[in-house]
Amino acid sequence: MLRGMVDIISRSEWGARAPRSRQTTSWSARTEFIVHYSAGPPSQTPRQIQAFHMDSNGWSDVGYNFLIDTDGKIYEGRGWLVVGAHATGHNTSGIGACFIGGNGDATPATRKAIRALYDEANRKAGRTLKIRGHRDVGSTDCPGDDLYAWVRDGMPADGAGEADGGGGGSGGGGQVPPWPGVYLSYPPITRHPAVSTWQGRMRERGWSLTVDGAYGARSRSVCSAFQREKGLTVDGIVGPDTWRVAWTAPIT
Template identity: 65%
Template sequence: MDIISRAGWGARAPRSRSTVSWGTRTEFIVHYSEGPTTQTVRSIQDFHMGPDRGWADVGYNFLVDVKGRIYEGRGWLTVGAHAPDHNSIGIGVCMIGRDGDATPAALRSIRWLYDEAVRRKGGGLKKLGHRDVYSTSCPGDQLYKWVRAGMPAPGSEDDDMPLTKDDAKLIADAVWRRDEIPAPVADPKNPNWWGQSHLVDHGRRLREILARLDAQNAALGELSKTLAALAADRGQQVDADALIARIEAAIESITVRIDVPDQAS
């Protein structure tokens, strides 16, 4: 998507500005202007820089209108003035409008800004509404419910955006480590399956099987020697190697079933 530059919407020059690195950014905070959808970005900037606020610039990092157009506010790495104590760590994005005014186009653009921020940072950002970090009704019930649902983008097949690598990792970690299936052999501190439980348990079982096979092979060797000795006492000759080979072939033809005890009951 294209972002309308400050020059494109006729921004006033900021009185001052402070910047941060992407390492500082950890949050993505959604707002609404609580004004009519006909508001211009310039009028919002004038209000923020006027006597009622006295800020150095428009407070948000980006603004989005109901048609889905994205406007550059303070930009990606400039400290905003949208959420006390969260202006350095949070990227503030404002939808121009009131509660109930959010359109699919506006939601898609906000979600695109989030994904672009994650791409630039190279990691995830918390999805928050203004009310999550400050006592306020912002961003309105409609937008807040959408944020809490994970900011799905309307129009996709499953009504959501494709998972980011960060989201996919969180989901995989949750499923892999916390599936709450009792482990057959569990540590008292970890009674449920974790990925490590699978590996440790399977490794233990394989070592037990290998030890049994080694013991069986040793027993077969002793058995063949005993049979050969008995045959010799009777004046008969026995090919010990051929005997072992026949026994091993018979064992390999047997299907071994290993039952795992049910620990769930």
């Protein structure tokens, strides 16, 4: 078992074959976290997926960096810093995390594990990686509509996505707008339509903030204060969790 902030079942524990070759990269080159599904039954094993990739596809190893099952178990694939074979043009920049199953098979435990793996990747990288579904970087249905809806919403830590209705809580704002996939930060000033959406929501919550579509020093200050109030990581950046909580947390 590989122990860090998350427990990962090592290659030796699940009986992985030795790779034919391997190419490593660095954390400075890692910029994104890409979610996949195997599109097969949840009963598949990492060994079966590796065998298909090596024997049928002719690859050097299983294509993904990590695999996650319906019980929320995380299996080491190629690992953190070995270049994968999961998304053409994004194998060096992207960490590939594959759910073992098809559309609609992912469980709350699956989502919780993927989110924990993503948080660990950010911790190791020392910065926030972009969240992607495979279909964001290639012509594919992967990772399925169900899991992709959650990915698109920023992979909320509670496992809920747009399909779960969002919102809730006394004084909350109803359904959460889809996560825009853009981190709002300063410096430099971030200019994006999502900035106005977030600024407008913060004004609704009672914060003194001009809705101008420019995320600058004042927006960062409000964000940090809001994060501190709600027990979030205080970094002054509107990421998936801060975005979601702006709509779901009770207004106090």
